[in-house]
Amino acid sequence: MKNLKLVTVATCLLTFVMSLNMSAQSNMMKQETKMVGGAEMYPTKNIIENAVNSKDHTTLVAAVKAADLVDALSSEGPFTVFAPTNSAFDKLPKGTVDNLLKMENKMMLQTILKYHVASGKWNASDILKAIKKGNGKAQITTLSGGTLTAWMKGKAVYVTDENGNSALVTIANVNQSNGVIHVVDAVLLPKS
Template sequence: MVLSMSMSAQSKMMKQETKMVGGAEMYSTKNIIENAVNSKDHTTLVAAVKAADLVDALSSEGPFTVFAPTNSAFSKLPAGTVDTLLMPENKMMLQSILKYHVASGNWSAEDIMKAIKKGNGTAEIKTLSGGTLTAWMKGKHVYVKDENGNSAQVTIADVNQSNGVIHVIDAVLLPKS
């Protein structure tokens, strides 16, 4: 009897630790890459991370906060942009763009909202590419803006990973060129 209660409690805990992203459960016991490869909404991002040779970096201990654009976010870019970025000769540019979506540390949505409040409506987040994202709120939604003025809404927040957290966003953010 105790064993079945324990298993039930474990099952409940596992349910609490997962979120559905792209039709797949994301487990907090897996790292960013191990989870991202299962999301049908992030196949373009995963292909870009592989092409940029960033798989090992995003599989490492971290912690990292990733603002993860969906496939539809990538499709909003001008025609041919993704194909061009995936070319081996554009690897450095692709790395820069991808690192612009990653910050050091584990920034939960609550942490970001507290920083926004403390910053009187905005919070600056330094990225691994050396650039800055600006976060703000519109109603109950968190948005991030790149240095060019392009904005993305966080559509799924706090997808916890063993080496950080993912926030799914609806646009690709670009560093200042």
């Protein structure tokens, strides 16, 4: 009889702890889930699993597929992605995207896309700390081997490429299971 009571108490305690854990996870998901391109971005999904659902990132997803980077960006990471929107790609000279998506330009496309990705998880607070530590500028080394410079204007965070072109971070801290995405309004280009 004592064993049955102990088992019952242990079962109740375990159920209670599990419900607290599930509640905490549910609250965490609600806090971290963000809307991007009309779709919820779940922190339990990886960069690719979320990006394919954003109607604002169809060009980026097509480019990632054409560059054969889907597996890389689905891997464990962590990665920080500065993700240009479709309208960011539209700002490029006419025909640029179509040209980059051609098989013969795959290496160039890979370089450009990797220029938007840094190793590690750089949340907005990490970037802001680095900007403060760097006296107003933070250097971020990308997977392509290039450098992006983060800086602030008022409360807005910008990222500048090696050619002096800047992109505004429009949505920060879109957490992923393998990193974080910061949505940007321009395509960043490595030094040519």
